[in-house]
Amino acid sequence: MCEPGIIRKLDEEVVNRIAAGEIVQRPANALKELIENSLDAHSNNIIITVKAGGLKYLQIQDNGTGIRSDNLDIVCERFTTSKLKQYEDLQAISTYGFRGEALASISHIAHLTILTKTANEKCAYKASYENGKLKGPIKPCAGNNGTQITVEDLFYNVIARKRALRSPNEEYTHIMEVVGGYAIHNSHVGFTLKKFGENTDIKTPIKSSVIDNVRIIHGNTIARELLEIEYCDPKLHLKLNGYITNVNYSHKKGAMLLFINHRLVDSISIRKAVDSVYATYLPKNAHSFVYLSIELDPKNVDVNVHPTKHEVQFLYEEQIIEKIKNTIEKKLLSCNSSRVMYTQA
Ligand code: ADP
Ligand code: MG
Numbered sequence: 179m180c181e182p183g184i185i186r187k188l189d190e191e192v193v194n195r196i197a198a199g200e201i202v203q204r205p206a207n208a209l210k211e212l213i214e215n216s217l218d219a220h221s222n223n224i225i226i227t228v229k230a231g232g233l234k235y236l237q238i239q240d241n242g243t244g245i246r247s248d249n250l251d252i253v254c255e256r257f258t259t260s261k262l263k264q265y266e267d268l269q270a271i272s273t274y275g276f277r278g279e280a281l282a283s284i285s286h287i288a289h290l291t292i293l294t295k296t297a298n299e300k301c302a303y304k305a306s307y308e309n310g311k312l313k314g315p316i317k318p319c320a321g322n323n324g325t326q327i328t329v330e331d332l333f334y335n336v337i338a339r340k341r342a343l344r345s346p347n348e349e350y351t352h353i354m355e356v357v358g359g360y361a362i363h364n365s366h367v368g369f370t371l372k373k374f375g376e377n378t379d380i381k382t383p384i385k386s387s388v389i390d391n392v393r394i395i396h397g398n399t400i401a402r403e404l405l406e407i408e409y410c411d412p413k414l415h416l417k418l419n420g421y422i423t424n425v426n427y428s429h430k431k432g433a434m435l436l437f438i439n440h441r442l443v444d445s446i447s448i449r450k451a452v453d454s455v456y457a458t459y460l461p462k463n464a465h466s467f468v469y470l471s472i473e474l475d476p477k478n479v480d481v482n483v484h485p486t487k488h489e490v491q492f493l494y495e496e497q498i499i500e501k502i503k504n505t506i507e508k509k510l511l512s513c514n515s516s517r518v519m520y521t522q523a
Pocket of ligand 1: 215216219240242244245253259261274277278279280281325
């Protein structure tokens with residue numbers, strides 16, 4: 179007969195590392211959190227530098243508010259945040275961050291360094307972190323207003339994850355998707371993405387437009403076929419904006435960029451709904467490019483269902499999806515008929 183195992187409490191460090199691995203599953207997840215922090219800090223220029231798909235080195239430089247030097251001692255501890263004070267605030271949260279877990283998580287599975295300067299402080303400060311805590315003293319140094327965060331050797335202590343993520347190129351593709359998505363959705367913010375020591379892969383100017391950024395990131399073949407969509411339903415507290423390719427455009431690999439309340443997310447049901455509308459117009463196995471920004475009453479959205487915040491749940495899903503389908507269908511139809519009329523004229 180087997181003896182029952184003895185139940186022991188796990189070391190805090192082990193618990194934190196496991197939790198961190200759930201929040202950060204690959205370099206692109208870490209980068210998404212860091213970009214969201216930069217946007218929360220009102221940056222309008224964000225520069226990202228990557229080595230080996232972000233596994234070796236991932237740096238993000240912004241020109242936002244910076245972090246106060248007297249906060250640098252606790253900034254990487256779990257559940258330290260400047261954004262959420264009480265649980266009820268979650269209902270009306272307008273920042274990306276709210277749970278103070280991103281920096282903490284990253285510091286448990288990588289070497290993290292922060293260089294930051296607020297407008298009020300005379301110089302910048304630099305600090306390194308390990309397992310949520312400061313590693314060594316906070317050092318005054320030269321630097322611009324804003325924050326630079328450097329993440330090195332991601333997953334150095336999570337061997338299984340490190341083994342699973344063997345292709346830096348694949349990781350870089352995910353990073354391009356995240357940067358491209360946020361650059362299109364935040365076209366007023368300039369984004370730069372480059373591999374260390376190489377030419378830039380993405381560079382969007384400050385105060386650009388959505389269409390210009392689609393052109394920069396996805397090329398003119400898509401940008402010149404875009405239709406703008408807009409819809410508002412006060413009863414459902416739904417606001418829908420976006421750009422979708424017309425029926426002239428089709429590609430064997432489609433793309434959908436979906437933002438719900440400004441978060442880059444995925445929704446299989448919305449994706450299927452969009453595909454079903456296009457299926458009537460496009461050849462078999464051909465797809466569209468669709469960028470949708472959906473704004474819902476924060477009360478109706480639960481952003482806390484998934485550790486990476488990649489999936490969100492929202493109320494009235496069926497009705498909302500119906501409205502999305504109708505809006506896209508109407509737009510495609512109107513443009514299809516105007517094209518016919520144009521050819522006949
Ligand atoms: P959250 O975003 O949920 O608050 P994070 O761990 O991502 O948690 O960040 C912790 C805190 O660090 C933030 O609340 C913010 O005050 C500060 N912070 C992080 N990144 C930046 C940044 N790029 N610029 C200014 N402040 C930042
Ligand atoms: Mg955050």
